[in-house]
Amino acid sequence: MLTAHPAILRDLVEQYETLRVLHAEEGTHASRQRLEDVSYTLCVSTGTRRTEDALAVAHRQLAAAPRVTDASPRTEDAAPAAGTDVRLTA
Template identity: 45%
Template sequence: MLMPDPGTLRKLVGEYEALVARQAGSGAVKADRRAQDLAYTLCVSTGTRDVNLALRKARSHIAAAQGPVAPIPLRPTGPGATEPHDTGEAVA
């Protein structure tokens, strides 16, 4: 499954949580349209149907993206070296 950029997820989660907190503080019974749109976007982005599960998956993806980054392997050069092909497979 494709996952959105962790920075994008971070913004969505932050905006959603801020809206929900503001609505809870004001005693609002129903989420406003923007909160509903954010919940929908989070669900679609994480492949879920429940905003609470979407938030958990988004936080998990954000945390994983902050982990160590694997080094990029160097391409061999010289005679007999392979060149990358459009599909990402090596061809001789």
């Protein structure tokens, strides 16, 4: 099963928690929509259908993952720049 990068998952959980508080305080259509959007993304990222399940999976995955602060790809994983010659070797 594919899993989200720990930094991305951590960010989604933090966004969810922040938006949950914001929606509780404001109760606006916009705050509800933002909360629903991040909840959906969290569910997709964890392969779940309910926010409660997504949060539980996210917390389990984050507890098992090493602490990572940067979600950018490593240099060796990055695609070559346009116009760069690429030579494949065996």
